[in-house]
Amino acid sequence: MDKSTNTAKLLILSVSIISVLFAVLLYTKALPFSVQTSSLLMLLTLIITATLNLAYLFLFSKKGETSGINEGMNIFDSIAEAVLVFNENGSFEYANQSALKILRKDIDSVQGKSYTEVLPLFSDTGDSIYIGADKDPINKALQSGQQQQLKNLQLYFKDETVYLNVSVSPYEDPNTHKKRVVVLMQDITEEQALEKMKLDFVAMAAHELRTPMTSIRGYLELLINETEYYLQPVHRKFLEHALLASDRLVNLMSNLLSVSQIERHKVKLNLMPVDINDIIEKTMTSFRPDAKEKNLKFAYIRPPGDVPRVKGDPKYIRQIIDNLVSNAISYTAKGSVTVSLHYQPGGHQVTISVKDTGQGIPVEALPHMFEKFYRVSSLLEQGSKGTGLGLYIAKKLIEMQGGRIWVESVEGKGTVFSFALPTYREGDDKKS
Amino acid sequence: MKKILIVEDEPFILETYSRELSKAGYLITQAVEGNNGLELATTQKYDLILLDIMLPGTNGIDILRAIKSNPTTKDTPTIMLTNLGQESVVEEAFRIGAQGYILKINVLPTQLVQKVKNYFATGTFESSSYSEFES
Numbered sequence: 001m002d003k004s005t006n007t008a009k010l011l012i013l014s015v016s017i018i019s020v021l022f023a024v025l026l027y028t029k030a031l032p033f034s035v036q037t038s039s040l041l042m043l044l045t046l047i048i049t050a051t052l053n054l055a056y057l058f059l060f061s062k063k064g065e066t067s068g069i070n071e072g073m074n075i076f077d078s079i080a081e082a083v084l085v086f087n088e089n090g091s092f093e094y095a096n097q098s099a100l101k102i103l104r105k106d107i108d109s110v111q112g113k114s115y116t117e118v119l120p121l122f123s124d125t126g127d128s129i130y131i132g133a134d135k136d137p138i139n140k141a142l143q144s145g146q147q148q149q150l151k152n153l154q155l156y157f158k159d160e161t162v163y164l165n166v167s168v169s170p171y172e173d174p175n176t177h178k179k180r181v182v183v184l185m186q187d188i189t190e191e192q193a194l195e196k197m198k199l200d201f202v203a204m205a206a207h208e209l210r211t212p213m214t215s216i217r218g219y220l221e222l223l224i225n226e227t228e229y230y231l232q233p234v235h236r237k238f239l240e241h242a243l244l245a246s247d248r249l250v251n252l253m254s255n256l257l258s259v260s261q262i263e264r265h266k267v268k269l270n271l272m273p274v275d276i277n278d279i280i281e282k283t284m285t286s287f288r289p290d291a292k293e294k295n296l297k298f299a300y301i302r303p304p305g306d307v308p309r310v311k312g313d314p315k316y317i318r319q320i321i322d323n324l325v326s327n328a329i330s331y332t333a334k335g336s337v338t339v340s341l342h343y344q345p346g347g348h349q350v351t352i353s354v355k356d357t358g359q360g361i362p363v364e365a366l367p368h369m370f371e372k373f374y375r376v377s378s379l380l381e382q383g384s385k386g387t388g389l390g391l392y393i394a395k396k397l398i399e400m401q402g403g404r405i406w407v408e409s410v411e412g413k414g415t416v417f418s419f420a421l422p423t424y425r426e427g428d429d430k431k432s
Numbered sequence: 433m434k435k436i437l438i439v440e441d442e443p444f445i446l447e448t449y450s451r452e453l454s455k456a457g458y459l460i461t462q463a464v465e466g467n468n469g470l471e472l473a474t475t476q477k478y479d480l481i482l483l484d485i486m487l488p489g490t491n492g493i494d495i496l497r498a499i500k501s502n503p504t505t506k507d508t509p510t511i512m513l514t515n516l517g518q519e520s521v522v523e524e525a526f527r528i529g530a531q532g533y534i535l536k537i538n539v540l541p542t543q544l545v546q547k548v549k550n551y552f553a554t555g556t557f558e559s560s561s562y563s564e565f566e567s
Contacts, residue, residue: 203516207486210515210537211442218448221540250537318561 012056019049082185085171086115088142088178102164102187104157119183121166124152141170141181152188163192206257213253217246248387255389259372262396269400273309273424274317276350277302280339283321290329297336298329307343310350310421312401317421320394324354324417327390332358335414349403353418360411369407370395394419434479434552435459439469439495440513441487445536449482452541453548466490473499478508480548483530485514485521493524500529511557532557 023045025031026038033041076083082099086092092110095118100107103118110118115138121129129150130136137148147169155162164185171180220243224236231239261267284300291298310317321339328337335357342351361369361376368374373388391405398405398419405419436458440446443464450460461478463469466489473481473495481499485492492512499505511532512525522533532551534544538560551557 203518207516211445214515214536215442215444215448217537218445218541221542222448222451225542253537 008056008059012052015052016049019045080187082183082187084119084183084185086118086138086181086183088180090115090138090142090181092118093180099185102162102185103155115181115183120155121150121164122154122156123150124154126154129153137166137168138181138183141168142179145170145172152192160189162187163189202257202260206253209253210250213246213250217243217250220246252387252389255387255393258393259389262393262400267397267400269313269316271311271313271401274312274314274421275309276317276341276352276421277307279314279318279321280341280352282318283325284339286322287325287329290326291337294329294332295334296329296332297338299336299338301338301340303341303343305343305345307341307350309424311424312403312421313397316397316401320397320419321352321354323390323394324419328354328356328358328415328417331415332356347423349420349422351418351420353416355414355416357414360413361407361409361415362411366407366409370405433457433459435461435477436480436482436548437461437463437469437472437476437478438482439463439466439473439487439492440482440484441465442484448541449544452545456545456549458548466492466495470495470498473508474502474505477505480551481508481510483510483512485512485516485525493521493528496525496528496530509551509557511551511559532559535560 023042026033026042026045029038031038076096077098079096080098082102083094083096084092084099085094092113092115095103095107095110100110103110105118116130123129130138133139137150140146140148148167150166150168153164153166155164165188166186167184169182169184171182172178173180220239224239224243227236227239280300280302284298288298325337325339336355337357338353338355340353340355342353365374365376369376370391372392374391375388395405398421401421403419403421405417407415407417409415434457436453438446438450438453438460440449440462441464446462446464450462454460461472461476463472466487468489469483469487470490473483483492483495487495490498492514496510496512499508499510506529509531510529511534512522512530513534513536514521515536525533532547534547539547547558
């Protein structure tokens with residue numbers, strides 16, 4: 001295209017120069033023509049030059065209209081990202097080199113084809129992204145001028161799956177008002193592979209750490225059991241302390257793994273209607289022996305009427321309630337630990353509170369309670385399983401389920417940890 | 433006397449679990465490697481099989497599949513042992529027909545013995561809870 005334009009330009013320029021030269025020669029009477037003939041010839045020269053220039057301008061702008069999409073688009077062939085343009089009918093108009101490379105197609109196989117054929121993209125759930133006109137991003141861009149960013153889309157080939165981040169932008173020509181859609185794609189396959197490797201690394205690291213830990217704990221327990229008649233009580237106490245310390249290490253490893261997953265957004269929540277009462281009953285049964293051992297009053301207060309189910313992941317809800325109750329028991333020397341369930345009839349959330357009569361939390365520590373690794377130092381910490389991560393994890397998990405968690409405390413009197421989750425409404429079932 | 437097969441490649445874990453189970457009166461057979469474990473599991477008769485998942489040679493899930501697809505051994509109760517807390521692996525094991533699952537790091541030898549005793553008494557195995565798994 002460029003070549004022919006250049007040739008045309010060169011031709012017209014040459015002819016124009018020759019015409020001007022000719023006119024000059026005629027005017028200076030360097031050529032043997034009479035005045036009349038000279039004037040005629042000069043006029044002719046002018047007309048020819050003018051016509052040629054007009055023709056050139058006309059050609060140039062006409063080409064411009066159709067080649068405008070291609071002129072200057074050559075710079076897009078230098079970038080790694082794929083750029084594609086579709087017209088208002090969703091038909092292919094343009095693709096840069098990277099686009100063709102990523103799609104593994106040649107220009108002839110995409111000319112005039114519809115975007116569904118040119119770009120067979122799937123979401124990370126394996127569904128085509130064009131199913132449903134209201135979901136189809138290119139359709140949305142054309143109909144409602146909506147720009148969208150789509151992440152982790154997939155392109156399937158026989159030998160591999162290519163992962164892409166795609167942005168779909170509507171474009172309207174300011175002069176012609178012709179609509180187009182510009183699609184930009186970024187190949188993130190390598191990043192995805194790295195993420196997968198990281199996940200394996202973390203899981204493997206957890207496994208590798210647990211293996212020797214299992215043996216250490218196993219031997220400690222056997223020693224405690226089998227040396228009753230061979231070791232002094234104080235020495236057996238040491239073994240028991242070692243075992244307790246290992247409990248804390250086990251929890252720490254598990255919590256670190258959880259934090260790692262939360263922060264890399266790898267936590268898969270199974271949201272469903274959950275009977276909170278059921279979960280609390282199970283926790284109460286679980287921890288009753290521990291509370292009894294410390295001579296603590298251990299009670300569960302629930303409202304007289306029905307409590308609706310909440311929307312959440314039962315596995316994590318159980319984990320959180322267990323954590324709060326375990327903490328309450330650990331940090332309370334005497335008195336009581338009370339779990340209560342609150343529901344305001346007609347309300348949209350259910351609240352669970354864990355109240356203890358422990359030593360309370362200093363005012364300056366309260367705002368930091370849900371921070372990573374924050375621990376309030378206390379005498380009662382000896383032998384506790386706390387890692388400083390439990391509350392951070394609880395807060396993240398609760399918030400991921402659309403709830404809130406908070407704490408109130410009076411030093412010397414006790415503490416109340418509470419969290420609220422939204423009630424379940426029909427049509428709420430979703431994996432997230 | 434009930435016969436238990438333990439397939440576990442970590443010698444220390446094998447020793448601590450075996451010792452406690454022996455003390456409790458069970459006859460223990462040990463396998464430290466997948467292929468050996470597979471052979472024993474599919475050719476001998478046991479009252480219970482404790483099967484590690486990460487093994488050299490044939491892995492635990494494949495051994496489980498072999499046990500459950502063999503008409504002679506498919507009714508042998510099989511409990512999976514692991515330190516990988518991945519729910520997807522648990523679900524697959526149960527799908528294939530495992531009777532239970534324990535996260536070794538959380539189950540001390542005497543606790544394992546208690547679970548085995550309860551299983552023989554009630555027919556139900558108290559697996560490690562899902563809340564102990566990461567995902």
